[in-house]
């Protein structure tokens with residue numbers, strides 16, 4: 001009965017939306033709604049007949065980034081009462097073999113811009129296209145025959161579009177490798193048999209009073225943080241307008257205007273005819289949002305997590321939904337926020353400890369064989385930690401060997417991880433676009449080099465050396481290209497027009513993770529396309545068209561529209577609206593433990609306030625209230 005009522009309620013509200021005039025979502029960064037996707041399709045249908053038969057397909061549909069100044073004046077108006085910026089959608093479509101860039105305006109319900117893309121590269125492949133390409137191969141008679149010859153079941157064969165040619169233009173059946181057996185590759189809990197591994201069943205954190213955060217539409221409020229969470233078919237989870245409450249100033253202060261995944265570059269290191277082309281630009285080719293998966297309560301995200309769906313357009317323009325594609329939860333992992341035991345004052349001993357709690361916004365994108373867990377973690381201390389966890393299944397190739405002693409070649413380009421199975425060497429480069437706005441848009445990038453100095457000669461002081469900071473302001477984009485690990489330096493984004501009481505520029509410091517820069521040569525085709533990994537950190541001048549590090553058109557791109565090319569413009573970046581790009585890199589030499597599924601390997605970075613607050617902003621944090629759930633006592637009758 002209750003369910004029936006609910007259904008009719010939902011029906012009424014949908015009816016209201018579609019029959020009345022169009023209602024704009026309350027936040028300028030809210031993802032496109034089902035109603036909006038319908039409207040886009042209807043508007044475009046007036047100009048173009050839609051569908052593969054008419055050779056018109058939607059390759060990307062997303063929010064057309066509203067003008068930043070309009071968003072900021074809306075955001076800073078009391079209770080967000082100012083007029084919302086015009087709402088528009090940006091569409092990349094294939095029409096009769098051409099790529100079109102279309103902007104649809106919602107209030108005028110019209111196409112306001114329509115351009116044909118000239119230049120290299122192609123839009124993201126839709127799921128339908130990937131399936132079509134795959135089935136072309138699986139239906140191809142000589143291919144089916146080759147599978148039969150190997151004693152395999154075609155229904156268990158996976159084919160994947162590898163972005164080099166297009167369809168079946170050529171078929172080669174070159175050699176038969178002994179097929180790896182499926183022995184020991186089972187990973188479904190329902191199929192696994194005892195003895196089981198380490199016992200973890202008691203490690204559970206429950207939130208009997210519910211989570212401590214509030215979600216209002218797409219705005220998340222928790223502790224001293226407020227941010228907006230959204231979903232894009234190419235980037236996946238998008239954080240915007242993240243600001244932190246400053247108790248001294250009694251107001252929210254801007255930190256991150258927008259932050260999201262920009263690209264994932266995964267080149268493999270086997271240059272043979274069968275493997276040389278295996279290099280992926282996951283977000284640009286397959287869509288890191290399109291490949292995102294529904295998260296499972298209690299396993300993908302802990303108890304108390306709140307889930308959100310991702311809605312986007314399929315290739316015919318109708319909406320597709322990935323339910324529970326993002327989750328938000330409080331993380332309490334037994335870490336210490338800060339502590340001190342005062343032992344130096346005689347007769348006095350004080351211990352103060354504050355346990356750490358943070359808020360995590362998570363998505364998991366499964367691009368083919370790999371699963372990437374992407375976490376944005378907000379800490380009450382003002383830190384934003386971005387973490388990428390790699391798990392899933394290795395990309396493997398069959399070999400005739402079962403033991404290292406049998407290897408005849410110089411290089412098998414990987415590691416024998418199981419009988420007749422080599423896990424091939426490769427990299428994972430995960431590039432984030434971070435549009436930091438520290439207390440406003442006009443920021444500078446400071447490289448504080450730590451330099452060793454000789455101590456002044458003195459008869460009384462035996463010290464010979466010390467280090468001190470040498471401050472360098474990055475004046476241009478070239479000054480801001482950073483390869484980590486070459487120098488000891490502090491990287492800080494500051495607002496030079498805002499200072500603390502003590503005169504320090506307010507800022508946020510980048511605490512990088514381990515650096516793993518690219519090892520391919522600069523003249524190698526994959527590296528030309530992946531040139532945005534040539535530096536670990538880049539700063540560019542804000543430009544709303546420069547969002548995707550691999551270029552707007554990553555598929556079969558030629559590297560002429562990457563972050564590396566934009567940086568070559570060498571624009572001035574001092575006291576400007578600037579964007580930071582950070583690449584989390586992994587060189588992956590597979591090992592046996594990575595097989596058949598790989599235990600999560602994590603890396604990331606942290607953005608941490610540096611002279612942003614007047615003092616430790618979590619000094620006055622109260623202790624966590626411990627709540628114990630009442631034990632169930634068996635009732636006796």
Ligand SMILES: *[C@@H]1O[C@H](CO)[C@@H](O)[C@H](O)[C@H]1NC(C)=O
Nearest residue numbers: 180181182183184185418419
């Ligand atoms: C699978 O592997 C286990 C352990 O290595 C071995 O005892 C068993 O005989 C294997 N089974 C098959 C069917 O090869």
Ligand SMILES: *[C@@H]1O[C@H](CO)[C@@H](O)[C@H](O)[C@H]1NC(C)=O
Nearest residue numbers: 543544545546561566569571
């Ligand atoms: C913004 O970026 C686009 C794409 O790279 C470029 O064509 C355009 O010239 C840039 N605009 C400015 C003002 O730099």
Ligand SMILES: [Cu+2]
Nearest residue numbers: 390426428588
């Ligand atoms: Cu890997």
